[in-house]
Amino acid sequence: MKAKYVDNDITYYGKITSLQGINDAKAHNTLVLLGVSGKANIYIDRRNYVLEQDDILICAPHEQIRVVDYEDDFCCIVMTFSQKFMQALPMGNTAIWNQILYCEKVRQLKASERDLEIYKLYYSILGKKLNGLKEPVDVVIFKLMINVALLEMGHEFRHKSKENVQTITLGQKLLRRFIQLISQTEVKRQPVSYYAAKLNVTPKYLTTACTRFSDKNASQWIHNAVLTEIQEMMVNPDLTFKEISKKLGFPNLSSFSIFVKRNLNDSPTALRKKYLAGK
Numbered sequence: 001m002k003a004k005y006v007d008n009d010i011t012y013y014g015k016i017t018s019l020q021g022i023n024d025a026k027a028h029n030t031l032v033l034l035g036v037s038g039k040a041n042i043y044i045d046r047r048n049y050v051l052e053q054d055d056i057l058i059c060a061p062h063e064q065i066r067v068v069d070y071e072d073d074f075c076c077i078v079m080t081f082s083q084k085f086m087q088a089l090p091m092g093n094t095a096i097w098n099q100i101l102y103c104e105k106v107r108q109l110k111a112s113e114r115d116l117e118i119y120k121l122y123y124s125i126l127g128k129k130l131n132g133l134k135e136p137v138d139v140v141i142f143k144l145m146i147n148v149a150l151l152e153m154g155h156e157f158r159h160k161s162k163e164n165v166q167t168i169t170l171g172q173k174l175l176r177r178f179i180q181l182i183s184q185t186e187v188k189r190q191p192v193s194y195y196a197a198k199l200n201v202t203p204k205y206l207t208t209a210c211t212r213f214s215d216k217n218a219s220q221w222i223h224n225a226v227l228t229e230i231q232e233m234m235v236n237p238d239l240t241f242k243e244i245s246k247k248l249g250f251p252n253l254s255s256f257s258i259f260v261k262r263n264l265n266d267s268p269t270a271l272r273k274k275y276l277a278g279k
Contacts, residue, residue, distance in 0.1 A: 009085035038074030189249035
């Protein structure tokens with residue numbers, strides 16, 4: 001599988017006719033398949049899905065995907081997204097995708113006629129953009145367009161998941177409430193006990209539910225939310241690092257800088273410079 005575009009956040013393959021090596025391509029990322037023609041029998045964690053024309057199939061990080069067989073005329077659009085990218089989606093889209101992938105576990109839907117037309121337009125425009133990624137701003141626009149496409153897709157999946165809400169277990173409901181609570185909490189850098197108290201459960205019970213129904217424990221969910229906030233604030237040049245540090249609940253600028261360097265491999269100054277340059 002040869003990609004048309006690759007960076008630390010996105011691998012965009014475009015249309016392909018063979019899914020050989022798909023687990024290598026997926027690695028620890030979220031995989032999105034859009035059926036163009038033909039049919040493929042695919043297993044995700046021992047559950048069978050048939051990917052046909054106009055279908056959308058999602059495979060979450062750390063899930064194994066196995067293709068049993070596919071027809072000769074099979075073709076689909078393939079792309080993968082890093083967890084960092086999925087955790088930094090705008091307009092609350094991160095919470096929606098977290099609920100879809102880890103709570104409702106809805107993996108497949110048939111695109112509506114209206115949405116299918118929109119996705120085709122996205123694909124056409126993305127293809128044209130890929131042929132002219134010359135300036136940093138072109139990469140920024142390319143990624144923003146993918147953000148918008150995922151926002152559309154996420155809300156369609158969310159609508160589908162509401163049809164299956166009765167199948168959600170108590171643990172999955174708790175995980176969903178926890179994800180929502182994190183997204184609604186102004187200062188997200190809080191101990192697990194803070195969120196557990198808000199949810200009327202023990203920290204141990206909350207951590208157990210998170211670990212069972214997702215690939216992260218409660219502390220990791222909070223940690224990822226803080227990283228998302230940092231990345232969102234970094235692109236606002238009007239916010240000083242001291243202001244960002246205070247908003248995120250760090251005791252001082254030094255501890256904030258150490259956290260950024262340890263988790264994002266750059267100093268706050270270098271990171272902001274990269275983000276503003278679209279890298």
